[in-house]
Amino acid sequence: MSFKHISVFFLREIHVFKKRFLKTMIDGLVVTSMHLLSLKYFLPAMGMNPEWQTPLYLGNILSLCFVSSYIRGIDITRDIDGSNFLQYQCALPGKGLYALYAYVFGFTLHMVALVAPILGFGLLFLNGVCSYPGSLLGLFFMVLLVSIFFAFLLLTLSIFCRPDAYLDNVWPRILGPLFVFGGVFYTWKRIALLTPFLAKFFLLSPVLYCSEGLRGALLTDADYISLPVCITVLVLSIMILWYLMKRALKHRIDYVEGV
Amino acid sequence: MLLSKSYRSQFKVLFLREWHVYKKRVFGLLLNFVVLQSFTFAFVQGYIKPLMYFGLPIDRRGLMVFAGSLIFLFIRRSFDFATAYFNDIHVQKHIWYQRTAAPYSAVYGSRVLFSTLFVAALIAAFLPMPKIILGSSFDVSHIRWGIAPFVTILTAAMFTTYAYFCFSFVTSRESIARVRVRLNEVLMWMGAFNATWFAMYTSHRVFGYVSLLSPFTYATESFRHVLYTGSDLIPLSVTMSAMCCWSLAFYLAGLWLFKKKVVR
Secondary structure, three states, X not given: XXXXXXHHHHHHHXXXXXXXXXXXXXXXXXXXXXXXXXXXXXXXXHOOOHHHHHXXXXXXXXXXXXXXXXXXXXXXXXXXXXXXXXXXXXXXXXXXXXXXXXXXXXXXXHHHHHHHHHHHHHHHHHHOOOOOOOOHHHXXXXXXXXXXXXXXXXXXXXXXXXXXXXXXXXXXHHHHHHHHOOOOOOOHHHHHHHXXXXXXXXOOOHHHHXXXXXXXXXXXXXXXXXXXXXXXXXXXXXXXXXXXXXXXXXHXXXXXXXX | OOOOHHHHHHHHXXXXXXXXXXXXXXXXXXXXXXXXHHHHHHHHHHHHHHHHHHOOOOOHHHHHHHHHHHHHHHHHHHHHHHHHHHHHHHHHOHHHHHHXXXXXXXXXXXXXXXXXXXXHHHHHHHOOHHHHHHHXXXXXXXXXXXXXXXXXXXXXXXXXXXXXXXXXXXXXXXXXXXXXXXXXXXXXXXXXXXXXXXXXHHHOHXXXXXXXXXXHHHHHHHHHHHHHOOOOOOOHHHHHHHHHHHHHHHHHHHHHHHHHHHOO
């Protein structure tokens, strides 16, 4: 398969991205604005220490990744049972896996383009223009890695589950626990100080390394799980998901007969 | 007409049909919602958030955050039922058949009533779970058991009528997503979701006034009265009256939109 053929898959993803991006960005801004108001004004009025605003915001940004990739996952699982477009792509001459690479690329592009500007907007809103001990480049790298992780996670789930199972079970049984134990609403070391036993349990969630990695990249390493650990765990998780995704594809799709 | 025997029997048939459809899903819903989701929800909202925000798992402020977050469950469940209603109008179209056999108010009313009771029952099954899961870390010594059922049913009624109203005017799946994000999220966060109305008011008066416009505020404040009442909350009589008014307004508006859709 030539580069020209492969690039078609990727160009299609860019086309989809362009079509959907503006609406998704508005949705993301609406949700994030509400989170920001709560963190900056409402919770401090309840008695929360303002020093937690930025770390909690960096965790909260993951809810965008969850929701955005979950919604795209619905399209994919419905496509496999309905319009069979993925089957068609995978049955084209050459390596069908290129279609999957393109889907991962599309997911990632969508999330990076969504999360990066919203993250910047939120940080400006919370702290104005100020310097952080970490680096913005490091933060961008973590956003990219987190986006790739979510792309693999939701793509695997959407290929593995049929639409009914995806809609009924994926959130309460898989994403819900990952979300809860993923450090979205807390920083791991603070919980470890207060309840050490539970904190060890949280280490099982790969999402924890996403939230802590984002915090570690922008703020200091000392208060969060160290960045190299987060990166290593995320890369390993992505490799495992990649393997599971290939298996799920083989299991669910028949290139010739359809579903 | 509403009190006639034939109307009541039609209403009953329609109501029982809803139960027949949903009883197959009861086990899955109980497993997903009452067992699995209650664990994660209770853990985060009842333990982790208070610990993170205030440094203590047992704290009135923690209960205030927990009570506010309960409305998230109402939104999720009532929108699930309303989505089925939307799919019926636009995809399966059973509702059009029902309309030929029964008055539109019976068709719409039976669904809203069934959904309200089902949502209230699910939430009622869910409510003891935080205490079971969190044990002594969850303070129930100030709960007002007497008003809890009324608040649960009235809140379920308000959210169900709201969800049906929303799904009576949306016409596409894409619009559903827009309603969920751009309307629900704003109403929820401005509806004293994470902080009491008084805290919002003290942070800035504008937030306090805007919050009074959100119907969700009255639900969150009502649940706060149930868990741990206090003078810093909007009075219960006001919140309950407001929820009754909002429920009636959403119901009548939804019914009117439904009538416009089906009487052609």
